[in-house]
Amino acid sequence: MKIEAITLDLDDTLWPVAPAIEAAEQALRDWIAEHCPDAHRHWSSADLQGLREQVWAEHPHLSHDFSQLRMIAIERILAPFGMPASAADDAFAAFFAARNRVQLYPEAHAALHRLAERLPIVALTNGNACLRTIGLDHCFHDAVHARDAGVAKPAAQIFHLACGRAQTPPTRVLHVGDHPLQDVIGAREAGLQSVWLDRGMHSWPEHAPPARRFADLSQLADAVLAALD
Ligand SMILES: [Mg+2]
Structure with a gap:
């Protein structure tokens, strides 16, 4: 897809x-x-x-x-x-x-830049991180916070709001996140494509259909960019 x-x-x-x-x-x-x-x-x-x-x-x-x-x-x-x-x-x-004084995972900065050069990226978070304060806003087309949306992931509305900001239909949007339910399954149920960035903090729910899993953002960028070429 x-x-x-x-x-x-x-x-x-x-x-x-x-x-x-x-x-x-x-x-x-x-x-x-x-x-x-x-x-x-x-x-x-x-x-x-x-x-x-x-x-x-x-x-x-x-x-x-x-x-x-x-x-x-x-x-x-x-x-x-x-x-x-x-x-x-x-x-x-x-x-x-x-x-907002966050320490990025070692591979995240370079991988984010590689992705941002090729695709619009919309941040989609239940938290209150500020990309401008962090100094990463130039990598993002837009950002959707649960606070502004009025609902949090995994509600379908917030995924659809983010797709709207990207001006792309959900079926052509890939959601990337660490949380099996809030990110991967939520996005799937909202009609997006989704992959699991497994940072080792959650186990995959026993009865949920499996998702494509990546151990870090660099591997994910390799796969996404290879599929674009
Ligand atoms: Mg998360």
């Missing part, structure tokens, strides 16, 4: 996300320690983790919008300590800057 565009997951596909989130949570703790020492004394790391989980559980309708969930948690951390309303924005900015 012909491929005319790619939709590409970001977190755990181009870079490992856990270290970035860990660093971002540390940056948030550092910001609180510097700007609101009372809150820093009040909230232990375990308390902050508990609060995060509580906010996530209380707002299932915001599960596609990590930025807003994080803001709600930050407001709750600071609220009892008389901080001005703008403080939560500043604290979030510290979190968000660190969240």
